[in-house]
Amino acid sequence: MMHDVSGIIAYGSVFLTLALINGIACLGLNLQWGQTGLFNVGIAGFVGIGAYTSALLTSAPADGRFGGYEWPIAAGCIAAMLMTGAASALVGAASLRLRADYLAITTFGIAVMVQLVLRNAEHLTGGNFGVSFIPRPFASVAERPALFGTLNLLLVSGLVALLYVALDRLVRSPWGRVLRAVREDERAAEALGKSAARFRLQAFTIGGAIMGLAGALEAHVIGFIAPDNFDSALTFQVWTMLIIGGSGNNLGALLGALLVATIWSVTGLATGALFPPEDQARAAALRIVAIGVLLAVTIVLRPRGLRGERLSVSRHLTGSGQP
């Protein structure tokens, strides 16, 4: 009996931790898309850059591969955010001045390029085999899965809470108001003397850095990363989380992350029980079809998602309500 309970705690905490990590990527996307209207189809690429940056800096030296500097985990995470932020700034500088869909195409291309480098530049990234033995937080209690999982969950929950408060303040600040002004009417914002290009670039860079953090946390929580973790299915999942949760709303982004992760996990258990082993790969494809249809139905029937954007004018005013 004791064994069952600790097993459930271990499974549940790992599930929630990974869902919250996707939630962090979703918060990053919400800053880019929800607040500023910037369309990023390369989420997996940015999360991947973060994951590999931290993994390579913090792990022990390995033969024939770059990195292995044994940095502390926190330093690796900060480096991951800086690296992903810099990459986002570069991408943004090249494509933000063009039409909105050109940013979509460029970010899609970035994700393809990141995949290519992860798979082919073996001396930098370890190639298809990925990076293993990445240091994990609370590794000293790793033999007790329930405690280990709970501590990791607490750590990630704490980071999510911090990020949530910080983003909420940003959204209500004058800076956040300009972002929404740029999203709604670029010309009006320019007429008020706000450089739309600069604010867009800032939002895109910060959002990208947050995605990098999500990648670094994934690397440290799981302890192993490979190129397959960062393909377009991840981009698709994070988008679905934000759209279903409600873009423009940070709480909606987190709710969407939990909901989609739950659907993903429950349908995974269901197909595991219903289909014979040789059909598992095809059954897994059916789950993606289901989520794709769910995304399309939400966009058509409930474009505001579970929790739509709240009208936030200023934290000094109390008159906030539904638009």
Added chain:
Amino acid sequence: MSLQFLADGLVAGATIGLGAVGVTLTYSILRFANFAHGEFISWGCYLTLLLAGAIGAWLGASVTPLGALSIGPNVLAAGLLAMALTGLLAIALDAVLFRRLRRHGNSITAVIASFGAAMALRAALEAIFSSRPVYLSADLQIAIRVGGLRVTPDQLALLGLALLLIAALQLLLARSNAGRSMRAVSENPALARIVGIDVAAVIRLTWFIGGALACAAGVMLGLVVQIRPTMGAELLLPLFAAAILGGIGSVPGALLGGLIVGLAEAATVQWVGAEWRAAVAFILLIAMLLLRPAGLFGRPA
């Protein structure tokens, strides 16, 4: 220096060009980048495969390859049928998804929707056919030499077919009433509606042409590489690169862009390494966006 990449690049480029025509038309007439276009290529190829098998079984043992080609008349007939079906698939996707979003009038939401549709369409192929590779033709072809280059008769026939299809489309756009209506809607949908053009019909025609040509590209691709559910998705970035290179809305531009991307990819495979081929489209795309975002034949937005 071997010029072998010219032969491979032209065939790959014509394939990309055929796909890019659909991208450039939907972009200029419906005003959004369709991330599901690659899936029309995969669906077209799988539909051809299914139909070729069915027609082959119906004709019995009388199916023999045509002349020097590796494919029989059943594949040709199946390809034509599949082109019509893929065109209808594109119209159907528009009817259930994109048309509803147009009513709200937000084109960027259509991009997200197309991304979701792409994942669903690709996963559906994987669920139906599994991800095991299959082939349109089991025959090995012996290459012939044309001016020092090795080409297969299939490649020559496909190149000719692609050029023929694009020339026919260009003629349709330039000379027919339907083509004039398409150009009018691309120019200004509201004004086109006022002068009595049936905008809904123009949109259906656009999807049909895009889907049918994507299917043709899928058949070309299916004769050269393994048929897998991800084959079209892997071509998506080259399609976008070709459409932007040629200038959004320009059919000859899309073909030329496709040929440039195809030749550059083949040259990379020959001199740099096959594993870096996918980087070529991206580099061309970025260079074009930085230097001349309107494309070779496009007008500045």
